[in-house]
Amino acid sequence: MSAEYDVSESTRRLLEEKAKRRLFLREQFLKLKSDPFRHASNEGGTVFDPALQRYQAMKINTFEFFRPTSKNALIALAFLVIPVSLSTYCMHTSRSNAEHKYRTGEVAYKDRRFKFI
Amino acid sequence: MNNLAKSANVSKSWLKTNPILFAAIRNHWNKDYKPAAYPRTENERIAAAEKYQLQPEEYQPYPDDGSGRGDYPNLPAISGDSKDPFYPWDHPELKRNFNEPMHADFGLIREDRYDVNAKLKRPLWFYWAQHLGTMIGLYCIYSLFENVKMFHALVPKQFPNQGKTHYTFERE
Numbered sequence: 001m002s003a004e005y006d007v008s009e010s011t012r013r014l015l016e017e018k019a020k021r022r023l024f025l026r027e028q029f030l031k032l033k034s035d036p037f038r039h040a041s042n043e044g045g046t047v048f049d050p051a052l053q054r055y056q057a058m059k060i061n062t063f064e065f066f067r068p069t070s071k072n073a074l075i076a077l078a079f080l081v082i083p084v085s086l087s088t089y090c091m092h093t094s095r096s097n098a099e100h101k102y103r104t105g106e107v108a109y110k111d112r113r114f115k116f117i
Numbered sequence: 118m119n120n121l122a123k124s125a126n127v128s129k130s131w132l133k134t135n136p137i138l139f140a141a142i143r144n145h146w147n148k149d150y151k152p153a154a155y156p157r158t159e160n161e162r163i164a165a166a167e168k169y170q171l172q173p174e175e176y177q178p179y180p181d182d183g184s185g186r187g188d189y190p191n192l193p194a195i196s197g198d199s200k201d202p203f204y205p206w207d208h209p210e211l212k213r214n215f216n217e218p219m220h221a222d223f224g225l226i227r228e229d230r231y232d233v234n235a236k237l238k239r240p241l242w243f244y245w246a247q248h249l250g251t252m253i254g255l256y257c258i259y260s261l262f263e264n265v266k267m268f269h270a271l272v273p274k275q276f277p278n279q280g281k282t283h284y285t286f287e288r289e
Binding site: 010014017018021022025026028029042043047048049050051052053054055056057058060061062063064065066067068069071072 | 134139144145151152154168169170172183186189207214215217218223
């Protein structure tokens with residue numbers, strides 16, 4: 001049977017099931033989209049897409065199943081804590097050193113940087 | 118009291134006739150669509166696959182490592198750029214079909230963002246080398262010639278009657 005196709009029997013069945021589901025959803029979509037009584041349902045003209053809502057709900061509900069693990073801690077350190085603290089430290093030291101030089105008169109007023117902010 | 122009941126009725130009917138508020142307040146709450154906990158049993162897996170419009174064979178949740186995605190499916194990442202532009206999509210602007218599960222990183226692999234399936238003409242390291250070579254090379258040239266300034270050779274300016282005072286600013 002599967003000799004007629006270039007995919008295995010199980011893959012073929014999976015693809016057929018997917019095509020069947022796609023056809024069903026396409027028909028459902030066309031039915032909802034062309035429903036003349038849609039505006040009377042008071043939900044607006046667009047067809048509500050549950051998958052889109054599931055995606056948005058997943059994005060804002062990740063805290064519910066969040067567990068502190070070493071991997072999560074590493075990600076937070078690498079992308080939040082270390083960059084923020086490093087840039088804060090660099091900026092603070094450079095600006096403090098410059099301010100010290102200005103106040104002790106090592107730099108002429110005309111050579112100051114960031115004079116107007 | 119009667120008045121109060123009447124005004125409550127008015128606000129209810131106003132809500133009923135306002136589609137945006139009706140859809141946002143009365144329907145489609147995130148709590149009804151948020152992912153469930155990571156599926157442990159076979160039945161939970163099948164139920165989750167059905168919920169996300171997938172076949173049980175292709176349903177694969179994200180590993181339960183505390184990243185908080187629950188039973189959301191780990192779908193193959195296909196960027197919008199790599200999807201067929203000639204397929205009759207239900208939502209052509211997103212190259213998406215109705216009720217098709219969305220990738221968890223959809224915000225990254227949209228058509229106007231990053232293409233994870235890009236077929237590059239050359240390997241990625243080549244482009245990195247090209248970019249970094251240009252930037253570092255330009256910086257090296259700049260920093261070298263910022264320290265080693267070069268000028269055309271000049272002689273002192275020559276004027277007629279040099280050394281003669283034509284005019285002074287002193288008071289006589």
